[in-house]
Amino acid sequence: MGTFILRRILILIPMLVAISFLIYLGLELTPGDAVSHMIPPDVANTLSAEDLEALREQLGLNQPFLLRFWIWLTNVLQGNFGHSLEAGVAIKDIFLDRLPATLELSGFAILFSTIIGCFLGTISALRRGSATDNSLTVVGMLGVSIPEFFFGLVALSFFALHLEWLPVGGRLMPGYDSFWDRAPHLVLPVLVLSLMMTAGVMRYSRAAMLDALSREYIRTARAKGLPGWRVNLLHGLRTALTPVVVLIGFRLPALIGGSVIIELVFQWPGLGNEFIAAVRGQDYPLVMMIALFSVLAMLLASLIIDVLTALIDPRVRLE
Amino acid sequence: MNRLYSALALSTALTMTAPIAFAQVENPLSDERVRQAIAYAIDMETIVDTLFEGMAVPADSMIPNGPWHADGLDDYAYNPDRARELLAEAGWDEDYVVDVVYYYGDQLTVDFMTALQAYLADVGMQMTFRRLEGDVIGELTSVPEDPHSDVSAVDWDIAYGAKAALVLHEYYNVYADGHSAYTPSDPARTELLDRINGTVDLEEQRVAFQDFQRYESDALSDIPLYYQQIYIFESDRLDRNGGPYGNEQFNYDWNILNWTIEPDENGNEIMYTNKGPIQFFTQPWLNPGLTMGAKILYDRLMTADAALVPTDGQLAESFEVSEDGLSVTFDLRDNATWHDGEPVTGDDVSWSVHTALGVPSLNAVFANTFRSLEGAEAYLDGEADSISGIVVDGDRITFNFDTIDPNVLVTFSQFPPLPRHHLEGVNPLEFQQHPFWQYPIGSGPYRLEEVQMNDFARFVPYEGYWGGIANIDEIVAFPSEDNDPNVLQNAAAGRLDYGFTKSVSHVQGLEEMDHMRVIPANINYTRSLRINAFPFQPS
Numbered sequence: 088m089g090t091f092i093l094r095r096i097l098i099l100i101p102m103l104v105a106i107s108f109l110i111y112l113g114l115e116l117t118p119g120d121a122v123s124h125m126i127p128p129d130v131a132n133t134l135s136a137e138d139l140e141a142l143r144e145q146l147g148l149n150q151p152f153l154l155r156f157w158i159w160l161t162n163v164l165q166g167n168f169g170h171s172l173e174a175g176v177a178i179k180d181i182f183l184d185r186l187p188a189t190l191e192l193s194g195f196a197i198l199f200s201t202i203i204g205c206f207l208g209t210i211s212a213l214r215r216g217s218a219t220d221n222s223l224t225v226v227g228m229l230g231v232s233i234p235e236f237f238f239g240l241v242a243l244s245f246f247a248l249h250l251e252w253l254p255v256g257g258r259l260m261p262g263y264d265s266f267w268d269r270a271p272h273l274v275l276p277v278l279v280l281s282l283m284m285t286a287g288v289m290r291y292s293r294a295a296m297l298d299a300l301s302r303e304y305i306r307t308a309r310a311k312g313l314p315g316w317r318v319n320l321l322h323g324l325r326t327a328l329t330p331v332v333v334l335i336g337f338r339l340p341a342l343i344g345g346s347v348i349i350e351l352v353f354q355w356p357g358l359g360n361e362f363i364a365a366v367r368g369q370d371y372p373l374v375m376m377i378a379l380f381s382v383l384a385m386l387l388a389s390l391i392i393d394v395l396t397a398l399i400d401p402r403v404r405l406e
Numbered sequence: 407m408n409r410l411y412s413a414l415a416l417s418t419a420l421t422m423t424a425p426i427a428f429a430q431v432e433n434p435l436s437d438e439r440v441r442q443a444i445a446y447a448i449d450m451e452t453i454v455d456t457l458f459e460g461m462a463v464p465a466d467s468m469i470p471n472g473p474w475h476a477d478g479l480d481d482y483a484y485n486p487d488r489a490r491e492l493l494a495e496a497g498w499d500e501d502y503v504v505d506v507v508y509y510y511g512d513q514l515t516v517d518f519m520t521a522l523q524a525y526l527a528d529v530g531m532q533m534t535f536r537r538l539e540g541d542v543i544g545e546l547t548s549v550p551e552d553p554h555s556d557v558s559a560v561d562w563d564i565a566y567g568a569k570a571a572l573v574l575h576e577y578y579n580v581y582a583d584g585h586s587a588y589t590p591s592d593p594a595r596t597e598l599l600d601r602i603n604g605t606v607d608l609e610e611q612r613v614a615f616q617d618f619q620r621y622e623s624d625a626l627s628d629i630p631l632y633y634q635q636i637y638i639f640e641s642d643r644l645d646r647n648g649g650p651y652g653n654e655q656f657n658y659d660w661n662i663l664n665w666t667i668e669p670d671e672n673g674n675e676i677m678y679t680n681k682g683p684i685q686f687f688t689q690p691w692l693n694p695g696l697t698m699g700a701k702i703l704y705d706r707l708m709t710a711d712a713a714l715v716p717t718d719g720q721l722a723e724s725f726e727v728s729e730d731g732l733s734v735t736f737d738l739r740d741n742a743t744w745h746d747g748e749p750v751t752g753d754d755v756s757w758s759v760h761t762a763l764g765v766p767s768l769n770a771v772f773a774n775t776f777r778s779l780e781g782a783e784a785y786l787d788g789e790a791d792s793i794s795g796i797v798v799d800g801d802r803i804t805f806n807f808d809t810i811d812p813n814v815l816v817t818f819s820q821f822p823p824l825p826r827h828h829l830e831g832v833n834p835l836e837f838q839q840h841p842f843w844q845y846p847i848g849s850g851p852y853r854l855e856e857v858q859m860n861d862f863a864r865f866v867p868y869e870g871y872w873g874g875i876a877n878i879d880e881i882v883a884f885p886s887e888d889n890d891p892n893v894l895q896n897a898a899a900g901r902l903d904y905g906f907t908k909s910v911s912h913v914q915g916l917e918e919m920d921h922m923r924v925i926p927a928n929i930n931y932t933r934s935l936r937i938n939a940f941p942f943q944p945s
Contacts, residue, residue, distance in 0.1 A: 118540020125838075126543055126692075126767055131945035138766035174685035175839020181685070184859060248898050251426035256892065259861040261676075261882055274437065354884075354892055356860035364684065 088394070097388050103383060104160065108131070108271050110378050111156050114371050120148050122171040124368040135214050146172050159375065169372035171365070178376045181361060188258055189357035191273065193346060196280035201335055204288025208331075209324060211289065212296035223289065230286025239279045239352035247276060256354035276353040284338065293326035302326070329399050336392035340384035434502060435563055436939040441626040443492035444564075444935070445482035447529040448522060450631060452484070457517055461910050461926075465630035467619045468569065468577040468932050473889040476616035479623045489529040506935075508566040509542045514910060514932075519566070522843045535566075543591040547587045550940055554583075554591045558940035565938070568634065572656060572771045572820065573813045575602055578618055579770075581627060588938040589627040598880070606731035606812050628934040637913045638925045639893075641903040643668040644677060652712025653929045654906040656695040657820055658804055659709045659717070662702060663876045667903060675879040679904045682863040682883030686843040687692075692767045694820040698883040701863055703848030703895040704822035707736050707755065708815060712927075713839060716815035720749055721823065729811050734818070738801040741872045743823045745853035752798035759796060759805075760785070765835030775817035780806045785866070822848070851876045860885050897922055 123140045147158075162169055167253055168178040186194045211223040247255040254272050263269050298303065300323050308318045347359035354360075365373040434440055450464040465473065466481040504526065508515055519535040526533045538545050546565055550556035565588070571577055582599055583591045598621055601614035622628070638651055649661025667677045681697045690700035709720040719725055722736035727838035742750040762768050763776050763786060776782060781797030795806040807814070829848050832840045845854060851864040851873065863883045884901065886892065889908075894915040896902040907913065908931070916922045 119544075120540075123541045123543050141835055142766045145833075170839070171685060173838070174843075175841070176685060176844065231892065248895065251899075255895050255901060257861060257884065257901075259858050261856065261862060261880070263866050266763065300841075314760060354883075361859070 088397070089164055092390065092394065094268050095393075099383070099386050099390075102386060103379065106382050107160070107163075107375060107379050108156065110375060111159070111371070112152075114235050114369070114374060117369065119367045119369060122148065124370075125173060125178070136261065145294045151217070159372065163379075165378075168376050172370045181373065182358070182380075183377070184355060185358045185361050188355060189350075189359065192276055192280065192355055192357060194347070195273065195277045196284055196346070197335065197338055199277065199281040200284035200288050202387060204285040205292045207285070208289040208292030209296050209319075209327075211293040212327075213302065213319060215297065223293075223341060227254055227286045227290045227293075230282055231290065233283075235279065235283055235346070235348045237401070238283065239276075239349055242275050242279050243352065256352075258356055276346075276349050276355055279352075280349050288331060288334060292327060292331045295330045296323060299327040301321045329396055332395050332399060333392050336388045336395065339388040339391070340381050417520060419471050420699060422790065424870045433558070434496070434499065435504075435937050435939050436941070437496045437852050438625060439492040439496040440498060441937050441939075442482070442624075442627060443489040443496070443498075443529065444526065444531070445626060446485045446492065446627075447490035447531070448482075448525050448631070449484035449500070452516065452519055454632060457514065457521060459910055459914065461637075461913060462632040462634055462933075465932055465934075467623065468628055468630050468934060469574055469615060469619055469932055470633050470928060470932065472928070474574055474612055476619040476623075479619060482629075485531050486525075493530060493736075498530065500532070503534055504563045505561075506533055506535040506564045506566060507538050507562040508535065509538045509546070511537070512909075515566070522566075525804070534713075538705075538884070540802050549587050555824050555894070556940070558588075558938055558942055559940060560587050563938050565936040566631075566933070567936060568933045569628075569930055570655065571932075572769065573816050574615060574775075575813060576770060576876070576929075577932065578602060578622075579729055579774075586627075588936045588940065590940055592625075592835050595621065595627075598630050603812060604810060606727075606810055626937065627939070631933045631935060634908055634929070634931045635926045636906050636908055636929045636931070636932060637916075638901075638906045638927055639904070639912075639922055640898065640925070641897070641900070642921045644903045645769045650712040651927050653714055653927060654695070655693070655929060655931075656714055657701060657706060657710065658712050658714055660712075663874055666877050675877070677878050677881045677903045678896075678901050679881060679883050680886040680893065680896065680902060681888070681905070682885045683857060684860050684885045686838070686859070687820050687846050687863075688922065689765075689767075689838050689843060690822050690915070691762050691765055691772060691837075694769060694822065696888060698865075698881065699846065699854070699863065700822075702852040702881065703846055703850045703854065704824075704850045705750075705851075706741070706819055707738075708819040710816070710819040712944060714816065716819040720819075721755075722818075725815075726820075727815070730816075731806060732807045734807075734814055735802060735804040736818070738803070739872050740801060742849060743870050743872075744849050745847045745868055745870075746825075746828075748825065748827060749850050750823065750825075752801060752803040754826045755796050755803050755823040756792075757795045757830075758794060758821075758823040761824075761829070761832065761834055761837070762821070763793075765837045766835065771813050772817050772821050775811045775814050776810050778807045778811040778814075780808045782808075795811070822850075825849075852881060855880075 097310055098271065110406055120143065122139055125142070126139070136250040140149070146366075147155065159169065171181060207223055211220045214220050243255060246253045253275050256272070258269055258272050300319070305318060305323055308322050332364065350357045360375070362377045365377065441542050454462045454464055464481075466479045467475060469475050506519065506522070508519060523533045525899070538639075545560060545562075545569070548559035549560045569577055569580070578599060580586055581589050581595055583596060597619045598614065602611060602618060605611055605614070629894065636654055638654055645666050646661055647664045647666060649665060651656070651659070652658045665677070667675050669675050678696050683697075683699065684920040686700045688697055690704060693700065695701050701724050705721045707720060707722045708716050708725060709718055710716045719736070721738055723739045725734065725736045727734050734756075734785065735853065738750060738752060738755070740749075745749060759776055759779075762772060765780065777786075779793050781790055781793045782795065784790040785793045795808070797804040797806070805814070828842050829840060832842075844859075845857060851868060851871050854863065855866040856864040862885070865881040866879065869875060884896065891906070893902065893907060893909075893912045897916055897919060900921075912925055916924050
């Protein structure tokens with residue numbers, strides 16, 4: 088397994104370089120640049136072309152594409168992630184500032200959705216065809232079908248504006264010292280994000296559980312006289328978890344990329360929000376680093392899934 | 407394709423008479439009658455009443471209504487028959503499709519474009535519209551090398567946009583030779599430009615502006631559409647205590663020291679607002695009053711009234727303008743200090759002007775003033791170490807000008823000097839990227855107490871402020887850009903006691919909230935159709 092993991096990690100490097108080149112190329116093909124965003128069009132006609140060109144030159148935006156990519160790549164390989172073009176802040180500092188917010192939101196959402204989704208999916212499978220199963224199936228369908236932003240706005244309107252139980256958005260307010268101070272701000276975005284994710288996990292785990300329960304070894308276990316809970320949980324659920332782990336694993340990159348829509352709706356100052364602002368502002372060093380970290384997270388998640396699958400399912404061997 | 411079609415048609419016509427080569431194609435929109443026809447074809451009254459829900463004023467000039475607006479201008483009231491007549495006189499080719507561009511991202515603009523398309527179709531003009539993406543500035547403002555005869559450097563026929571002006575001159579200075587992307591040079595207009603810029607006498611300026619408006623009323627380099635107002639919103643907790651309401655996009659004496667707010671359940675007097683920093687505090691030398699930080703962190707040498715007319719000294723205890731208008735002297739207050747306790751000096755002011763001249767994104771009005779200074783040209787060319795026209799003598803600073811700048815006092819009522827000791831050595835080209843903008847130090851009535859970028863910025867009264875200590879204990883600004891998408895939910899949740907917007911939907915939503923009030927204010931913000939009259943390069 089050690090050799091497998093090492094080989095996969097080595098393969099990551101050229102993959103990351105190739106993917107980052109593609110992202111860089113995509114940004115290059117997008118019309119305009121950071122300077123176009125820095126100066127509002129309503130006042131732009133009062134500035135001279137020379138002023139704008141001087142800005143571009145200072146920001147290194149008028150160098151050839153390949154040279155710019157090479158400079159960026161060599162800097163990143165040396166651990167220099169660069170600065171935001173617009174703010175001048177080190178990207179490392181932006182990550183340190185935004186990542187906790189995103190991890191907090193996505194981490195709780197993944198945790199809740201995994202536990203609740205697996206539990207409800209298993210119940211649904213074990214009571215297949217019952218009213219509970221049908222109800223959970225409908226809820227699952229709704230959860231998968233309703234767009235995040237709509238669900239977020241409804242939750243915001245009802246819980247924050249109508250009932251006034253929870254804050255309307257944001258993460259920190261003056262005077263907050265501890266996690267418990269800001270916990271009320273976390274409830275709505277986590278709730279909305281969890282519900283969307285729960286629906287998927289629930290439907291997936293239900294299908295996987297039904298598949299597992301139909302296997303011959305389950306019948307054998309029952310024939311041996313093992314208690315039902317033991318057959319279902321230790322034999323059925325363990326096998327059913329494999330595809331669920333894959334699903335959850337592929338959601339782990341959300342820990343880095345954040346949930347863009349939810350962060351926008353709830354004014355959550357995470358990396359997703361930052362990414363949108365960076366794309367709008369064509370702040371390419373920042374876009375590149377957030378995208379690169381998301382890609383890295385995805386590739387690492389894929390590796391972790393392979394390893395976990397092997398650990399959970401004894402039929403799988405890593406080579 | 408339309409230009410290709412026109413080019414081919416014209417080419418064919420020309421080759422039938424004489425086999426001559428040509429480098430450019432006459433633009434049908436260069437005909438004044440066509441521009442007038444467009445103006446007659448649009449029913450702005452109806453558009454304002456329906457699309458804009460009455461929240462705009464139809465315009466007949468770029469200059470907003472008021473004492474500087476000329477009387478008796480042709481308002482081009484909706485008259486499709488007259489539009490058709492003018493188009494027929496001009497020989498309008500009905501196969502030509504006018505290419506209209508815009509740069510706003512809201513649905514209202516798309517609706518407006520659709521209405522415009524229908525109005526023009528009604529008089530026999532085909533039109534398409536598209537939103538500019540990417541290098542919007544380049545696509546809007548690229549200027550032909552020769553402003554008299556060269557082909558257009560932009561690829562649109564008409565651009566829908568706004569001119570947000572600090573001073574009225576900004577509406578017309580964009581037509582100066584070599585500055586306009588859409589209007590070829592014209593000696594008569596250049597003469598009018600010289601008149602509005604060549605005097606500090608307000609009455610002479612007013613007459614010159616009115617002559618300019620009469621000229622433009624026929625020429626229609628821009629077809630004025632409507633004047634936009636700004637809408638100031640406040641919660642019922644807030645009281646300005648007699649403070650005026652004016653153009654919130656800039657700075658004026660709004661009585662902020664005496665504003666009060668009802669205490670919250672914990673007894674704290676906190677005012678919540680928006681336009682706080684997202685990644686950084688925006689430097690105030692481009693938009694000097696757009697963000698909360700720019701408004702309350704810095705003082706200017708002078709203050710202005712709600713109409714942005716300079717009135718009294720602020721950092722300057724007194725000021726004096728020479729009779730010829732070529733020299734202005736300010737005497738700084740001896741008790742004005744930066745928020746770190748250091749005194750505000752003439753050296754800070756001089757350093758700020760020197761540095762500002764190197765900042766590419768400098769407000770155009772400031773740039774005009776500073777470039778008019780004696781020795782500014784030599785300093786910019788690297789021939790001098792400093793601007794000879796700035797003389798500092800203790801707390802007295804004198805600005806001597808080579809040429810008259812009609813807006814010199816407006817500049818000093820909006821331009822905030824910054825502390826040299828915090829910004830010394832800054833590269834002007836990377837001015838906004840300096841660490842100072844993560845935690846700026848100002849000279850205004852409030853100082854920055856705490857900032858969590860993208861969460862909130864907290865301002866508290868500056869105890870050492872020369873004008874006294876402000877009443878409101880704390881101002882909390884939540885992050886947003888100019889157009890804050892969270893206005894309605896934050897206002898509904900009591901997280902917004904003060905702000906301003908130009909969005910019709912925000913105003914409608916705010917007016918439905920019992921605890922909010924909305925106050926319209928006139929601003930220099932005119933929406934128009936910029937008509938590209940330069941010839942085109944044949945495709």
